Amino acid sequence: MLSILRTIWLTFLHIFHKTETVEYPEVKPYLPPRYRGRIILTRDKEGEERCVACYLCASACPVDCISLQATEDESGRRYPEFFRINFSRCIFCGFCEEACPTYAIQLIPDFEMGEYDRQNMVYEKEHLLISGQGKYPDYNFYKNAGVSIGVKGKGEGDHEEKPLDLKDLMP
Amino acid sequence: MEVSMIKILIDGKQYEVKPEKNLLETCLALGLNIPHFCYHPALGSVGACRLCAVKKFRDADDNKGRLVMSCLEPVKEGLIVSIEDDEAKEFRTAIIEGLMTNHPHDCPVCDEGGECHLQDMTVMTGHNYRRFDFKKRTYTNQYLGPFINHEMNRCIQCYRCVRFYRDYAGGKDLNVFASHNHVYFGRHEDGVLESEFSGNLIEVCPTGVFTDKTLKKHFTRKWDLSNTPSICVHCTVGCNILVSERYDSLRRIMNRYNGAVNGYFICDRGRFGYEFVNDDRRIRNAKIRPQKEENQVEADNEILTSRLKTSLAKSQKIIGIGSPRASLESNFALSVLVGNENFYHGISKKEQLLTHTVLDFLQKSGVQTPSLKQIEKADAVLILGEDLTNTAPMIALAVRQASRNIPNQEALKKGIPIWDDGPSRELAQDTKSPVFIVTPFKDGLDDLSEGTFRASYDDIAYLGFVITASLDNKFPVSITTDYEHQKFADKVASVLINAKNPLIISGITNGDEAIVYAALNIARALFESNPKCMLSMVLPECNSMGLAFIPGKSLDDLVALSAVEEINTLVILENDLYRRATADMVDFLLERSKQIIVLDHLTNRTSVHADLLLPAATFAESEGTLVNNEGRAQRYYKAIVNSNHVRESWRWIDEFIKINDQDKILSWNRFDDIVSSMVNEWPVFSKLKTYMPDSDFRMLNEKIPRQTMRHSGRTAIHANIAVNEAKIPNDSDSPFTFSMEGQPERPPSSLVSFYWSPGWNSVQSMYNDLDEPNGSLKGGDPGIRLIAPDGTVDIPYFKMIPTAKKLQKDEWMIVPVYQIFGSEELSSAGHTLTQRIRVPFVYLNRKDADSLGAVEGDRIRLVISKTNIVLIVRIENSLEQGIAGVSINLPGMPFIELPGIGNIYKL
Numbered sequence A: 001m002l003s004i005l006r007t008i009w010l011t012f013l014h015i016f017h018k019t020e021t022v023e024y025p026e027v028k029p030y031l032p033p034r035y036r037g038r039i040i041l042t043r044d045k046e047g048e049e050r051c052v053a054c055y056l057c058a059s060a061c062p063v064d065c066i067s068l069q070a071t072e073d074e075s076g077r078r079y080p081e082f083f084r085i086n087f088s089r090c091i092f093c094g095f096c097e098e099a100c101p102t103y104a105i106q107l108i109p110d111f112e113m114g115e116y117d118r119q120n121m122v123y124e125k126e127h128l129l130i131s132g133q134g135k136y137p138d139y140n141f142y143k144n145a146g147v148s149i150g151v152k153g154k155g156e157g158d159h160e161e162k163p164l165d166l167k168d169l170m171p
Numbered sequence B: 001m002e003v004s005m006i007k008i009l010i011d012g013k014q015y016e017v018k019p020e021k022n023l024l025e026t027c028l029a030l031g032l033n034i035p036h037f038c039y040h041p042a043l044g045s046v047g048a049c050r051l052c053a054v055k056k057f058r059d060a061d062d063n064k065g066r067l068v069m070s071c072l073e074p075v076k077e078g079l080i081v082s083i084e085d086d087e088a089k090e091f092r093t094a095i096i097e098g099l100m101t102n103h104p105h106d107c108p109v110c111d112e113g114g115e116c117h118l119q120d121m122t123v124m125t126g127h128n129y130r131r132f133d134f135k136k137r138t139y140t141n142q143y144l145g146p147f148i149n150h151e152m153n154r155c156i157q158c159y160r161c162v163r164f165y166r167d168y169a170g171g172k173d174l175n176v177f178a179s180h181n182h183v184y185f186g187r188h189e190d191g192v193l194e195s196e197f198s199g200n201l202i203e204v205c206p207t208g209v210f211t212d213k214t215l216k217k218h219f220t221r222k223w224d225l226s227n228t229p230s231i232c233v234h235c236t237v238g239c240n241i242l243v244s245e246r247y248d249s250l251r252r253i254m255n256r257y258n259g260a261v262n263g264y265f266i267c268d269r270g271r272f273g274y275e276f277v278n279d280d281r282r283i284r285n286a287k288i289r290p291q292k293e294e295n296q297v298e299a300d301n302e303i304l305t306s307r308l309k310t311s312l313a314k315s316q317k318i319i320g321i322g323s324p325r326a327s328l329e330s331n332f333a334l335s336v337l338v339g340n341e342n343f344y345h346g347i348s349k350k351e352q353l354l355t356h357t358v359l360d361f362l363q364k365s366g367v368q369t370p371s372l373k374q375i376e377k378a379d380a381v382l383i384l385g386e387d388l389t390n391t392a393p394m395i396a397l398a399v400r401q402a403s404r405n406i407p408n409q410e411a412l413k414k415g416i417p418i419w420d421d422g423p424s425r426e427l428a429q430d431t432k433s434p435v436f437i438v439t440p441f442k443d444g445l446d447d448l449s450e451g452t453f454r455a456s457y458d459d460i461a462y463l464g465f466v467i468t469a470s471l472d473n474k475f476p477v478s479i480t481t482d483y484e485h486q487k488f489a490d491k492v493a494s495v496l497i498n499a500k501n502p503l504i505i506s507g508i509t510n511g512d513e514a515i516v517y518a519a520l521n522i523a524r525a526l527f528e529s530n531p532k533c534m535l536s537m538v539l540p541e542c543n544s545m546g547l548a549f550i551p552g553k554s555l556d557d558l559v560a561l562s563a564v565e566e567i568n569t570l571v572i573l574e575n576d577l578y579r580r581a582t583a584d585m586v587d588f589l590l591e592r593s594k595q596i597i598v599l600d601h602l603t604n605r606t607s608v609h610a611d612l613l614l615p616a617a618t619f620a621e622s623e624g625t626l627v628n629n630e631g632r633a634q635r636y637y638k639a640i641v642n643s644n645h646v647r648e649s650w651r652w653i654d655e656f657i658k659i660n661d662q663d664k665i666l667s668w669n670r671f672d673d674i675v676s677s678m679v680n681e682w683p684v685f686s687k688l689k690t691y692m693p694d695s696d697f698r699m700l701n702e703k704i705p706r707q708t709m710r711h712s713g714r715t716a717i718h719a720n721i722a723v724n725e726a727k728i729p730n731d732s733d734s735p736f737t738f739s740m741e742g743q744p745e746r747p748p749s750s751l752v753s754f755y756w757s758p759g760w761n762s763v764q765s766m767y768n769d770l771d772e773p774n775g776s777l778k779g780g781d782p783g784i785r786l787i788a789p790d791g792t793v794d795i796p797y798f799k800m801i802p803t804a805k806k807l808q809k810d811e812w813m814i815v816p817v818y819q820i821f822g823s824e825e826l827s828s829a830g831h832t833l834t835q836r837i838r839v840p841f842v843y844l845n846r847k848d849a850d851s852l853g854a855v856e857g858d859r860i861r862l863v864i865s866k867t868n869i870v871l872i873v874r875i876e877n878s879l880e881q882g883i884a885g886v887s888i889n890l891p892g893m894p895f896i897e898l899p900g901i902g903n904i905y906k907l
């Protein structure tokens, strides 16, 4: 009996507490930057696509909902010819982001992706690629890689010596 | 031969192992992983990378031990070693760490990633954090031609590439330059890699320095490819390959190990010749010609069926032309449709005669025909009139290995095991097993040759008869010859007779009957004194041998028939007749045929004449059996699901049969059904029913997956079309499934669809599928020999003595010059390989060219049996005067029958 009264009392007290419920959608809840929501593909500081079509996200994805095809531009820079995520399958686990060696694929704090037709949950590259750098500014994979694809020449990276002169006899 | 086993102790555990091996290969055979780079089973050990270090102990009391390189450590009775020893492990990690100091941050954009030996070794040794803070060494890359990409920064200096390219494959234009930590692997300057085996660098190099440029155009990671075991269709050798598919297109060809056939390597035609499967010229939809003279138009099923009904009505006499590049099953289906008496082989009379002569000889003479593996064991080789490097490249590579047998024996006598590559090559210097090359012009194997003999075909054949006479004094033909011929012949004969495993290689691609007879005679003569002698005969195409087992007449017979009676319906199976007979003959035949039905993969000169053109599945889209030149039947499986109208030829023909004769109930529902039916009809193939697991084969109730466990994108690949996942296509023809689902166990050796084992993602994981490195596949090498000589029937000598043909003024003896790139039909349609195809040319001796007033690069007109061809002059001084070598079967060239006599005019 006592415990029932106590419960009623406690519940009553809640009337005077600050409300936690938000009037969504009029009021948007706060989502931390590392919230795992909608997936985007980002660009580097120079505005070029970051994704190098390495297929690591696709292979990390536990529900196999990423599919892409690599291709190259004239300078040999690799990028995805198409990049498709089937969000009707995605479980927003973030494995793809974790696997990505270039910070290209990122999960962002946006979950408003509801659709009446499931087919509309299939996103292609034009729906995924944004024009900014997303959460991780300043990284440009090609500046760190050994290949030369127009971004930097052979041996011009920060961690690289100049290309060797093979005819040089010096030790 | 039973070898007595010895006992060794590895990490405290006793193993019984074979002697005379090194510790590394022994451990790999036992399934114990030792990291390594520079050791390759086919190349032996050199101890260059230092990664394979293990601890060796003097005896049971020694607890300190010392580090040794396992690849250079012979296994001896009582050997005590430790792989897991801490110091050894630390040493190996340190080696990797050292190599990684200069290794670029490339994995995401490196095509080797996911099947990289270096990645595997780094994970295996446990190196994971870079402590080296200084800059990385860089190199510039080279252009190495259309097949191979070069990215030198990734090199770890294991020397495998140059050891394969130079030592194993005899290439000259890849080398190591500079010194100390600057060494560079490449060419002396940018340029196309010349070796016919350059593609193997892709698999041999443990890193991404050499990668496949054709794959790069539609790059896919290994884990995303779905793979199927298959057989190369580009020559008669029948190398085993793995074909890989992604998004319904063929992505690449890799070598598939077969201990008896191609081992670790394939040639560049086989590796890069696949692009025809994806080509725009592919016939993908059925077409019909509504009326004579009208253009072909695409047909839907209804129109197609009604048209087939009129063309194939029972009242019509149907003639079928088979093909040496179609599977046994498709040829069989056609012969069932038309009946044996109306089945034609689709090859010229001469080619048919020669193939039959060869098969007959191999079946009755008792002389063995060797597998590639056996060719490698020969200790004396005579090559008679066959340009192996261009007609059967892997045989040339095998002969190259054979040339090392005698020096290897010498090394063994001095206590140097064959796997100890450095010392054994050092000891050999330039000594080689004797190889004699008798051809009309320079040969890719000339550098091995103990004696070369350059002559006209007539002289080559004549020389063959002289050799036979010197081998067997009972040779019933009296031969007179000059001193030079006699001397050469005697030398060859004495070497062959003293060899333990002598080998005669010739072939029918030269088109000269007398040479074929001469080669068979030599083999027969040699067989009298040495029953272990071998004879390898090169045939023109991937299933030429298979066709020889099947009853049927030649194309010439059919043309003759068409002169007598009009043909109602002509069914042409995967065969471009304009490559087999002169345009006049084919035109005539096609004109005399009321309805022409063509089944083929690519549009070609024959297909444009079709009234009904049906898309036939290629080797990558169908199952089939091919018989290689040693009579080994091998099966290939489909890698790509058929789309549009594309179907296996035998399935099309099955439909024809149903239309033609409703009473005939064949019920060929699956591939196995047609095999059974064929075996019943033609008992020579009886072994084909059982030599491979059939489509009911299951491992623990499941089919064998074509896809790796990591295969990605399953729920997204087709999501753009429909978000609901489509059903996995059913494959009733094979034990495989088009998915990743299946048992993790390894399938039987013939059904290995990709190489993977825990810790090993690179091709090196194939150790897991072999008895031992260089050995047979576990459970035996796949394929079955249909020729089993019993050595009882005595075949008489061929007595046709070649006489030198008399040439008139202005006349030339024209001999064929085959090209690895271009002379084969299907591979020539691929757009990458096309870049390596030469413009049709003629080889002329400089003096001959002078007499014509022509220099290198000039154009000449060749007139031969009423055919006119314009060719580019290329000076080739190894040709005798009066002989001209003409490139054969290059795209755009008309058919010419060679050898022959022709006239040459300068333009």
Ligand code: SF4
Binding pocket: A057, A060, A061, A062, A063, A064, A065, A066, A085, A089, A090, A091, A092, A093, A094, A095, A096, A097
């Ligand atoms: S978040 Fe997870 S499920 Fe979604 S695409 Fe990435 S890896 Fe796949």
Ligand code: SF4
Binding pocket: A050, A051, A052, A053, A054, A055, A056, A057, A058, A068, A096, A099, A100, A101, A102, A103, A104, A105, B108
């Ligand atoms: S992991 Fe990153 S770089 Fe690689 S394909 Fe995915 S998004 Fe592109």
Ligand code: SF4
Binding pocket: B154, B155, B156, B157, B158, B159, B160, B161, B162, B185, B204, B205, B206, B207, B209, B210
């Ligand atoms: S290029 Fe490849 S095979 Fe050659 S030394 Fe370097 S890593 Fe080894």
Ligand code: SF4
Binding pocket: B232, B233, B234, B235, B236, B237, B238, B239, B262, B266, B267, B268, B269, B270, B271, B392, B393, B394, B395
């Ligand atoms: S040797 Fe012949 S069968 Fe082997 S890969 Fe080359 S073309 Fe194919």
Ligand code: FES
Binding pocket: B035, B036, B037, B038, B039, B045, B046, B047, B048, B049, B050, B051, B052, B053, B069, B070, B071, B072
């Ligand atoms: S494999 Fe033994 S030293 Fe390289």
